Amino acid sequence: MSTPRLHIDLDKIFHNASTLVSRLRANGISTTGVTKAFLGAPQVARTLLRAGVASLGDSHIENIELMRRSGITAEMILIRSPMLSQIDRVVASADISLNTEFDVVAALSAAAQNANKSHGVLLMVELGDLREGIMPEDVESTVQAVCRLPNIKFMGLGTNLACRSGVSPDNRNMAELTALASRIAQSVSSNRIIVSGGNSSNLEWLFSGGEVGHINNLRIGEAILLGREALNREPIEGLFTDAISLTAEVIESKTKPSKPWGEIAQSAFTNHPTSADLGNINQTIVAIGRQDTDPEGLRPPAGIQLLDASSDHLVLNTGVKKLAVGSNVSFQPNYSALLRSMTSPHITKSFNKHDATPIARTELEVLPNAA
Secondary structure: OOOOEEEEOHHHHHHHHHHHHHHHHOOOOEEEEEOHHHOOOHHHHHHHHHOOOOEEEEOOHHHHHHHHHOOOOOOEEEOOOOOHHHHHHHHHHOOEEEEOOHHHHHHHHHHHHHHOOOEEEEEEEOOOOOOOOEOHHHHHHHHHHHHOOOOEEEEEEEEOOOOOOOOOOOHHHHHHHHHHHHHHHHHOOOOOOEEEOOOHHHHHHHHOOOOOOOOOEEEEOHHHHHOEOOOOOOEOOOOOOOOEEEEEEEEEEEEEEOOOOOOOOOOOOOOOOOOOOOOEEEEEEEOOOOOOOOHHHEEOOOOOEEEEEOOOOEEEEOOOOOOOOOOEEEEEEOHHHHHHHHHOOOOEEEOEOOEOOOEOHHHHHHOOOOO
16 A cells, blocks of 8 residues: 555544534534544545534635535534635635634625625634634624624634643633623524534543533534544543554664764754764664654654654664564654645545555545545
Protein backbone atom coordinates (compact mmCIF):
# COMPACT_ATOMS: atom_id res chain seq x y z
CA MET A 1 0.00 0.00 0.00
CA SER A 2 1.17 3.52 -0.78
CA THR A 3 3.11 5.49 1.83
CA PRO A 4 3.02 7.84 3.55
CA ARG A 5 -0.63 7.27 4.41
CA LEU A 6 -3.27 8.16 6.95
CA HIS A 7 -5.33 5.18 8.01
CA ILE A 8 -8.79 6.12 9.32
CA ASP A 9 -10.83 3.44 11.07
CA LEU A 10 -14.44 4.50 10.49
CA ASP A 11 -15.77 1.83 12.87
CA LYS A 12 -13.79 3.34 15.74
CA ILE A 13 -14.84 6.85 14.77
CA PHE A 14 -18.47 5.67 14.74
CA HIS A 15 -18.03 4.21 18.22
CA ASN A 16 -16.45 7.39 19.56
CA ALA A 17 -19.11 9.60 17.99
CA SER A 18 -22.09 7.51 19.11
CA THR A 19 -20.67 7.25 22.64
CA LEU A 20 -20.19 11.01 22.94
CA VAL A 21 -23.57 11.78 21.33
CA SER A 22 -25.24 9.55 23.92
CA ARG A 23 -23.34 11.06 26.85
CA LEU A 24 -24.03 14.61 25.71
CA ARG A 25 -27.69 13.84 25.05
CA ALA A 26 -28.02 12.62 28.65
CA ASN A 27 -27.03 16.16 29.68
CA GLY A 28 -29.52 17.79 27.31
CA ILE A 29 -26.82 18.72 24.80
CA SER A 30 -26.89 18.08 21.05
CA THR A 31 -23.72 17.36 19.10
CA THR A 32 -22.48 19.14 16.01
CA GLY A 33 -19.95 16.82 14.38
CA VAL A 34 -17.00 18.85 13.10
CA THR A 35 -15.58 17.64 9.77
CA LYS A 36 -12.81 20.17 9.09
CA ALA A 37 -9.93 17.88 10.11
CA PHE A 38 -10.94 15.57 7.25
CA LEU A 39 -11.63 18.35 4.72
CA GLY A 40 -15.32 17.46 4.73
CA ALA A 41 -14.71 13.87 3.57
CA PRO A 42 -18.17 12.38 2.91
CA GLN A 43 -17.03 9.04 4.38
CA VAL A 44 -16.46 10.66 7.76
CA ALA A 45 -19.54 12.90 7.50
CA ARG A 46 -21.82 9.93 6.91
CA THR A 47 -20.21 8.05 9.76
CA LEU A 48 -20.93 10.95 12.12
CA LEU A 49 -24.53 11.18 10.92
CA ARG A 50 -25.07 7.45 11.45
CA ALA A 51 -23.72 7.92 14.95
CA GLY A 52 -26.44 10.46 15.70
CA VAL A 53 -24.90 13.93 15.44
CA ALA A 54 -27.55 16.61 15.05
CA SER A 55 -25.64 18.62 12.44
CA LEU A 56 -22.31 18.89 10.68
CA GLY A 57 -19.92 21.79 11.17
CA ASP A 58 -16.96 22.88 9.08
CA SER A 59 -14.83 26.01 8.94
CA HIS A 60 -14.38 25.98 5.15
CA ILE A 61 -17.25 26.49 2.72
CA GLU A 62 -15.35 24.37 0.18
CA ASN A 63 -15.71 21.36 2.49
CA ILE A 64 -19.43 22.01 2.98
CA GLU A 65 -19.85 22.25 -0.79
CA LEU A 66 -18.04 18.92 -1.18
CA MET A 67 -20.43 17.24 1.27
CA ARG A 68 -23.42 18.76 -0.53
CA ARG A 69 -22.15 17.49 -3.89
CA SER A 70 -21.86 14.01 -2.41
CA GLY A 71 -25.58 14.08 -1.59
CA ILE A 72 -25.47 14.88 2.13
CA THR A 73 -28.60 16.86 3.05
CA ALA A 74 -28.06 17.18 6.82
CA GLU A 75 -27.99 20.57 8.52
CA MET A 76 -24.63 22.21 7.79
CA ILE A 77 -23.05 24.91 9.94
CA LEU A 78 -20.15 27.10 8.80
CA ILE A 79 -18.23 27.31 12.09
CA ARG A 80 -15.94 30.18 11.07
CA SER A 81 -17.19 33.72 10.39
CA PRO A 82 -18.02 33.94 6.67
CA MET A 83 -15.73 35.86 4.36
CA LEU A 84 -17.50 38.63 2.49
CA SER A 85 -16.02 37.27 -0.73
CA GLN A 86 -17.84 33.96 -0.17
CA ILE A 87 -21.23 35.19 1.05
CA ASP A 88 -23.24 33.82 -1.90
CA ARG A 89 -21.62 30.40 -1.50
CA VAL A 90 -22.33 30.38 2.22
CA VAL A 91 -26.02 31.10 1.69
CA ALA A 92 -26.20 28.50 -1.08
CA SER A 93 -24.68 25.61 0.87
CA ALA A 94 -24.72 26.31 4.63
CA ASP A 95 -27.90 26.39 6.70
CA ILE A 96 -26.33 28.31 9.59
CA SER A 97 -23.14 30.31 10.03
CA LEU A 98 -21.32 31.56 13.12
CA ASN A 99 -20.97 35.34 13.02
CA THR A 100 -19.37 38.24 14.89
CA GLU A 101 -19.66 41.17 12.46
CA PHE A 102 -22.97 42.91 11.70
CA ASP A 103 -21.77 43.94 8.22
CA VAL A 104 -21.26 40.28 7.36
CA VAL A 105 -24.75 39.36 8.59
CA ALA A 106 -26.19 42.22 6.53
CA ALA A 107 -24.43 40.82 3.47
CA LEU A 108 -25.84 37.37 4.26
CA SER A 109 -29.28 38.96 4.44
CA ALA A 110 -28.90 40.51 0.98
CA ALA A 111 -27.61 37.26 -0.51
CA ALA A 112 -30.41 35.28 1.09
CA GLN A 113 -32.98 37.71 -0.35
CA ASN A 114 -31.49 37.29 -3.81
CA ALA A 115 -31.59 33.51 -3.42
CA ASN A 116 -35.10 33.58 -1.93
CA LYS A 117 -33.80 31.65 1.08
CA SER A 118 -33.59 32.03 4.83
CA HIS A 119 -30.16 31.80 6.47
CA GLY A 120 -29.57 31.00 10.12
CA VAL A 121 -27.14 33.07 12.18
CA LEU A 122 -25.57 32.10 15.48
CA LEU A 123 -23.70 34.96 17.15
CA MET A 124 -20.41 34.18 18.86
CA VAL A 125 -19.61 35.77 22.22
CA GLU A 126 -16.09 36.63 23.46
CA LEU A 127 -15.57 35.05 26.89
CA GLY A 128 -11.84 35.48 27.38
CA ASP A 129 -9.93 33.29 24.93
CA LEU A 130 -9.54 36.30 22.61
CA ARG A 131 -10.22 34.60 19.34
CA GLU A 132 -13.57 35.42 17.71
CA GLY A 133 -16.58 36.87 19.48
CA ILE A 134 -18.75 39.89 20.24
CA MET A 135 -17.97 41.50 23.58
CA PRO A 136 -20.69 40.51 26.10
CA GLU A 137 -21.91 44.08 26.63
CA ASP A 138 -22.60 44.41 22.88
CA VAL A 139 -24.51 41.15 22.41
CA GLU A 140 -28.05 42.35 23.10
CA SER A 141 -27.88 45.34 20.75
CA THR A 142 -26.31 43.16 18.04
CA VAL A 143 -29.08 40.58 18.38
CA GLN A 144 -31.72 43.29 18.05
CA ALA A 145 -30.07 44.61 14.87
CA VAL A 146 -29.71 41.12 13.39
CA CYS A 147 -33.35 40.29 14.08
CA ARG A 148 -34.45 43.27 11.97
CA LEU A 149 -32.70 41.93 8.87
CA PRO A 150 -34.86 40.19 6.24
CA ASN A 151 -34.24 36.53 5.38
CA ILE A 152 -32.05 36.09 8.46
CA LYS A 153 -33.10 33.78 11.26
CA PHE A 154 -31.40 34.41 14.59
CA MET A 155 -30.55 30.95 15.93
CA GLY A 156 -28.80 31.67 19.21
CA LEU A 157 -25.43 32.28 20.84
CA GLY A 158 -22.16 30.43 20.97
CA THR A 159 -18.65 30.79 22.28
CA ASN A 160 -15.22 29.33 21.64
CA LEU A 161 -12.59 28.64 24.29
CA ALA A 162 -9.17 27.00 24.57
CA CYS A 163 -8.26 27.51 20.90
CA ARG A 164 -6.06 30.61 21.02
CA SER A 165 -5.18 31.40 24.63
CA GLY A 166 -6.01 28.11 26.34
CA VAL A 167 -8.80 29.58 28.49
CA SER A 168 -10.67 26.59 29.91
CA PRO A 169 -14.46 26.20 29.94
CA ASP A 170 -15.70 26.30 33.54
CA ASN A 171 -18.82 27.04 35.55
CA ARG A 172 -18.06 30.76 35.54
CA ASN A 173 -17.82 31.35 31.78
CA MET A 174 -20.57 28.83 30.97
CA ALA A 175 -22.83 30.60 33.50
CA GLU A 176 -22.06 33.91 31.79
CA LEU A 177 -23.12 32.47 28.44
CA THR A 178 -26.23 30.97 30.05
CA ALA A 179 -27.21 34.33 31.56
CA LEU A 180 -26.74 36.10 28.24
CA ALA A 181 -28.78 33.46 26.44
CA SER A 182 -31.58 33.73 28.99
CA ARG A 183 -31.86 37.49 28.50
CA ILE A 184 -31.68 37.15 24.72
CA ALA A 185 -34.35 34.44 24.61
CA GLN A 186 -36.73 36.75 26.46
CA SER A 187 -35.99 39.68 24.17
CA VAL A 188 -36.66 37.64 21.02
CA SER A 189 -39.68 35.87 22.56
CA SER A 190 -38.20 32.44 22.05
CA ASN A 191 -38.40 29.51 24.43
CA ARG A 192 -35.56 27.70 22.69
CA ILE A 193 -32.44 29.10 21.11
CA ILE A 194 -29.18 27.32 20.41
CA VAL A 195 -26.60 27.90 23.14
CA SER A 196 -23.40 26.37 21.77
CA GLY A 197 -20.96 26.26 24.67
CA GLY A 198 -17.85 25.32 22.73
CA ASN A 199 -15.88 22.37 21.48
CA SER A 200 -14.01 19.25 22.65
CA SER A 201 -12.34 21.36 25.35
CA ASN A 202 -15.72 21.53 27.13
CA LEU A 203 -15.87 17.80 27.78
CA GLU A 204 -13.67 17.79 30.89
CA TRP A 205 -15.91 20.48 32.43
CA LEU A 206 -19.07 18.63 31.47
CA PHE A 207 -18.02 15.12 32.53
CA SER A 208 -16.68 16.35 35.87
CA GLY A 209 -20.11 17.60 36.86
CA GLY A 210 -20.14 21.06 35.32
CA GLU A 211 -23.26 23.19 35.70
CA VAL A 212 -24.86 22.92 32.26
CA GLY A 213 -27.33 25.77 32.64
CA HIS A 214 -28.80 26.60 29.22
CA ILE A 215 -25.90 25.08 27.24
CA ASN A 216 -27.61 22.77 24.71
CA ASN A 217 -25.01 22.25 21.98
CA LEU A 218 -21.31 21.45 21.62
CA ARG A 219 -19.22 21.35 18.43
CA ILE A 220 -17.12 18.18 18.67
CA GLY A 221 -14.33 17.09 16.34
CA GLU A 222 -11.04 16.27 18.09
CA ALA A 223 -12.59 14.10 20.82
CA ILE A 224 -14.45 11.99 18.25
CA LEU A 225 -11.44 11.50 16.01
CA LEU A 226 -8.72 11.02 18.62
CA GLY A 227 -10.63 9.90 21.71
CA ARG A 228 -9.08 12.61 23.90
CA GLU A 229 -10.28 15.78 25.59
CA ALA A 230 -8.70 18.93 24.22
CA LEU A 231 -7.31 20.64 27.32
CA ASN A 232 -4.70 18.14 28.47
CA ARG A 233 -5.13 15.53 25.70
CA GLU A 234 -6.02 12.86 28.25
CA PRO A 235 -7.93 9.79 26.96
CA ILE A 236 -11.69 9.86 27.42
CA GLU A 237 -12.98 6.75 29.13
CA GLY A 238 -14.68 4.36 26.72
CA LEU A 239 -13.26 5.91 23.55
CA PHE A 240 -10.68 4.64 21.07
CA THR A 241 -7.50 6.73 20.90
CA ASP A 242 -6.12 4.84 17.91
CA ALA A 243 -8.77 5.41 15.25
CA ILE A 244 -6.17 7.21 13.13
CA SER A 245 -2.57 6.35 12.35
CA LEU A 246 0.07 7.88 10.09
CA THR A 247 2.44 5.43 8.43
CA ALA A 248 5.72 6.33 6.74
CA GLU A 249 8.37 4.25 4.96
CA VAL A 250 11.97 3.77 6.07
CA ILE A 251 14.40 5.20 3.49
CA GLU A 252 17.62 4.97 5.52
CA SER A 253 18.69 2.79 8.44
CA LYS A 254 22.25 3.12 9.76
CA THR A 255 24.33 3.13 12.89
CA LYS A 256 25.53 6.72 13.39
CA PRO A 257 26.94 8.94 16.10
CA SER A 258 24.26 10.76 18.05
CA LYS A 259 26.34 13.95 18.25
CA PRO A 260 26.96 16.03 15.11
CA TRP A 261 30.47 17.26 14.38
CA GLY A 262 31.76 20.40 12.72
CA GLU A 263 30.96 24.08 13.26
CA ILE A 264 27.28 24.41 14.24
CA ALA A 265 25.07 27.15 12.74
CA GLN A 266 21.32 27.36 12.14
CA SER A 267 19.56 24.33 10.70
CA ALA A 268 16.65 24.59 8.27
CA PHE A 269 14.09 24.86 11.10
CA THR A 270 16.04 25.49 14.32
CA ASN A 271 18.10 28.49 15.36
CA HIS A 272 20.37 26.53 17.66
CA PRO A 273 20.08 22.77 17.11
CA THR A 274 21.34 20.62 19.97
CA SER A 275 21.91 16.90 20.31
CA ALA A 276 22.78 14.85 23.36
CA ASP A 277 25.83 12.62 23.06
CA LEU A 278 24.49 9.09 23.43
CA GLY A 279 27.27 7.45 21.50
CA ASN A 280 26.38 5.43 18.41
CA ILE A 281 22.66 4.81 17.84
CA ASN A 282 20.46 3.02 15.34
CA GLN A 283 19.30 6.03 13.34
CA THR A 284 16.40 5.66 10.93
CA ILE A 285 14.95 8.14 8.46
CA VAL A 286 11.35 7.84 7.27
CA ALA A 287 9.97 9.65 4.24
CA ILE A 288 7.85 12.34 5.80
CA GLY A 289 8.61 15.78 7.19
CA ARG A 290 7.39 19.19 8.22
CA GLN A 291 5.86 19.89 4.83
CA ASP A 292 3.35 17.08 5.39
CA THR A 293 2.73 16.95 9.13
CA ASP A 294 3.58 18.38 12.53
CA PRO A 295 6.47 16.19 13.77
CA GLU A 296 6.01 17.39 17.35
CA GLY A 297 2.47 15.98 17.18
CA LEU A 298 3.50 12.42 16.30
CA ARG A 299 3.70 9.68 18.91
CA PRO A 300 6.12 6.94 17.76
CA PRO A 301 5.84 3.26 18.72
CA ALA A 302 7.29 2.12 22.04
CA GLY A 303 11.08 1.92 21.96
CA ILE A 304 11.46 4.51 19.20
CA GLN A 305 12.42 8.15 19.81
CA LEU A 306 11.67 10.97 17.40
CA LEU A 307 14.88 13.00 17.15
CA ASP A 308 14.18 15.73 14.61
CA ALA A 309 12.64 16.59 11.27
CA SER A 310 13.40 18.62 8.19
CA SER A 311 10.95 19.46 5.43
CA ASP A 312 10.78 15.88 4.12
CA HIS A 313 12.86 13.69 6.49
CA LEU A 314 11.85 12.41 9.93
CA VAL A 315 14.84 11.20 11.96
CA LEU A 316 14.34 8.46 14.57
CA ASN A 317 16.40 6.68 17.18
CA THR A 318 15.10 3.12 17.00
CA GLY A 319 16.89 1.93 20.13
CA VAL A 320 17.88 -1.72 20.07
CA LYS A 321 16.08 -2.31 16.79
CA LYS A 322 17.57 -1.70 13.38
CA LEU A 323 14.72 -1.28 10.92
CA ALA A 324 14.93 -2.54 7.35
CA VAL A 325 14.82 -0.08 4.46
CA GLY A 326 11.36 -0.34 2.92
CA SER A 327 9.66 -1.26 6.20
CA ASN A 328 6.98 0.96 7.73
CA VAL A 329 6.69 2.90 10.98
CA SER A 330 3.24 3.96 12.24
CA PHE A 331 2.63 6.97 14.46
CA GLN A 332 -0.35 8.23 16.44
CA PRO A 333 -1.00 11.86 15.35
CA ASN A 334 -2.34 14.56 17.63
CA TYR A 335 -4.82 17.12 16.27
CA SER A 336 -2.14 19.40 14.82
CA ALA A 337 -0.38 16.53 13.04
CA LEU A 338 -3.71 15.19 11.75
CA LEU A 339 -4.77 18.55 10.30
CA ARG A 340 -1.52 18.99 8.39
CA SER A 341 -1.35 15.38 7.25
CA MET A 342 -4.90 15.44 5.92
CA THR A 343 -4.15 18.63 3.99
CA SER A 344 -0.99 17.27 2.39
CA PRO A 345 -1.45 16.07 -1.20
CA HIS A 346 1.51 13.72 -0.71
CA ILE A 347 -0.22 11.58 1.92
CA THR A 348 -2.64 8.86 0.86
CA LYS A 349 -5.88 8.61 2.87
CA SER A 350 -7.39 5.19 3.51
CA PHE A 351 -10.82 5.30 5.16
CA ASN A 352 -11.81 1.67 5.58
CA LYS A 353 -9.90 -0.88 7.61
CA HIS A 354 -11.40 -3.70 5.49
CA ASP A 355 -10.51 -2.02 2.20
CA ALA A 356 -6.85 -1.46 1.37
CA THR A 357 -7.70 0.76 -1.60
CA PRO A 358 -6.03 4.16 -1.13
CA ILE A 359 -8.32 7.17 -1.44
CA ALA A 360 -6.94 10.42 -2.81
CA ARG A 361 -8.38 13.83 -1.93
CA THR A 362 -9.70 14.36 -5.45
CA GLU A 363 -11.64 11.07 -5.26
CA LEU A 364 -13.57 11.86 -2.08
CA GLU A 365 -16.60 13.41 -3.71
CA VAL A 366 -17.11 10.50 -6.13
CA LEU A 367 -17.14 7.88 -3.39
CA PRO A 368 -20.43 8.75 -1.64
CA ASN A 369 -21.01 5.21 -0.35
CA ALA A 370 -17.56 4.60 1.09
CA ALA A 371 -18.76 5.19 4.66
